[in-house]
Amino acid sequence: MTSKAKIPVNRAFEDATLRISIKDIIPLRDVGADVRKYVKYGQIAASIREVGIIEPLVVVRDPNIAGKFRLLDGHLRLDILIAQGASEVVCLIATEFEAFTYNRRISRIATIQEHRMILNAVERGLSEERLARALNVNVTSIRLKRNLLVGICPEVADLLRNRYVAIHAFAELRKLKPMYQIRAAEMMIAMNRFSLGYVKSIVIAAPSDQLVDGKRPPVRGLSNGQIDIMTDETARLDREFKVIEQSYGADHLDLVLALTYVTGLLDNAMVVRHLAQFHADLLQEFQKIAEVQKAA
Incomplete structure (x- = not known):
C-alpha cells in the first residue's frame, strides 16, 4: 500500500x-x-x-x-x-x-446568541449593572435581552437561533400560541424579513383563536372587517406558498437544466446562424436567458 x-x-x-x-x-x-x-x-x-x-x-x-x-x-x-x-x-x-481586514469575515451576532451570552455571564456571577456598563447600554436593555425567550417556544428559538431578529419582535411573537409562533418564524425565514413591523403584521393577521388572549391588538386606521380580510389573504398566501415550496426543488432543477441547454445551443455557431436567419426574435430571447445564466 x-x-x-x-x-x-x-x-x-x-x-x-x-x-x-x-x-x-x-x-x-x-x-x-x-x-x-x-x-x-x-x-x-x-x-x-x-x-x-x-x-x-x-x-x-x-x-x-x-x-x-x-x-x-x-x-x-x-x-x-x-x-x-x-x-x-x-x-x-x-x-x-x-490586504483585506479580518473584520470582513466577522458576522453580526444573532439576537438569540447574544441572549445566551448574557445568560451565561449572569450565571457566572457578572451583575446586570456591570454588563450594562461593559456594553454601554442601560440595565433595562440587559434585562430585556436576558428575558428574550420567556414565552417563546423552543422550536421558534431553534429556527431563529442564527438570525438577527429585531429584539422587540419577540414581544410580538409572545402574543401568539406556540403552533402559530412556529408558523410565524417559518414565514419570517421564507421572506427573509425579521423586522418588528413585519412580525406585527403577522400578529395582526393571525386568527383570533391563535392569539394567547384571544383578542387582536387594536390597529389604528383599520376596522375589524379590514383586519379579517388581511387574515383571509394571509392564510391564502400561506397555502399558496406551501404549494410552491413543495415543488420548488423539482422546478429549480428543471430551470437549471433548461438554462444549461439554451446556453449550450448558443455555443453552436450553426444553430445561432439558423436562429438569426429564421427566428431572430427567439435568438434575442435565448441570448437574454444566457446572459442571466452567466450573471448567476
Missing part, C-alpha cells in the same frame, strides 16, 4: 500571543472623529474600560522595520486603548500580510 504524501499546511498565526508596545504598532488606516461618535465605538470603549481587551489585536511583523508590526484587525480597539492611556496590548501575530 502506497502512503499518501502529506500536504504541508501553513499556519495562519504564530504559536503564542505577544505583548507589544502600542508605539510599535502601525495602523493601516486612521479612525476618524465621526467614527468615534458611533454607538458601537462607545460600546467597545465601555467594554475595554470595564473588563479589558477580550479579543486580541491581530498584527503582522513589518518586513521592512525590525520590531515594528502592522495592524490587520483592531483599529477601533487600538484607538480606544491610546485614548485610555494604555502603553501595551496583547496581540495575535499573523504569519502573512493580507
Whole structure:
C-alpha cells in the first residue's frame, strides 16, 4: 500500500500571543472623529474600560522595520486603548500580510446568541449593572435581552437561533400560541424579513383563536372587517406558498437544466446562424436567458 504524501499546511498565526508596545504598532488606516461618535465605538470603549481587551489585536511583523508590526484587525480597539492611556496590548501575530481586514469575515451576532451570552455571564456571577456598563447600554436593555425567550417556544428559538431578529419582535411573537409562533418564524425565514413591523403584521393577521388572549391588538386606521380580510389573504398566501415550496426543488432543477441547454445551443455557431436567419426574435430571447445564466 502506497502512503499518501502529506500536504504541508501553513499556519495562519504564530504559536503564542505577544505583548507589544502600542508605539510599535502601525495602523493601516486612521479612525476618524465621526467614527468615534458611533454607538458601537462607545460600546467597545465601555467594554475595554470595564473588563479589558477580550479579543486580541491581530498584527503582522513589518518586513521592512525590525520590531515594528502592522495592524490587520483592531483599529477601533487600538484607538480606544491610546485614548485610555494604555502603553501595551496583547496581540495575535499573523504569519502573512493580507490586504483585506479580518473584520470582513466577522458576522453580526444573532439576537438569540447574544441572549445566551448574557445568560451565561449572569450565571457566572457578572451583575446586570456591570454588563450594562461593559456594553454601554442601560440595565433595562440587559434585562430585556436576558428575558428574550420567556414565552417563546423552543422550536421558534431553534429556527431563529442564527438570525438577527429585531429584539422587540419577540414581544410580538409572545402574543401568539406556540403552533402559530412556529408558523410565524417559518414565514419570517421564507421572506427573509425579521423586522418588528413585519412580525406585527403577522400578529395582526393571525386568527383570533391563535392569539394567547384571544383578542387582536387594536390597529389604528383599520376596522375589524379590514383586519379579517388581511387574515383571509394571509392564510391564502400561506397555502399558496406551501404549494410552491413543495415543488420548488423539482422546478429549480428543471430551470437549471433548461438554462444549461439554451446556453449550450448558443455555443453552436450553426444553430445561432439558423436562429438569426429564421427566428431572430427567439435568438434575442435565448441570448437574454444566457446572459442571466452567466450573471448567476
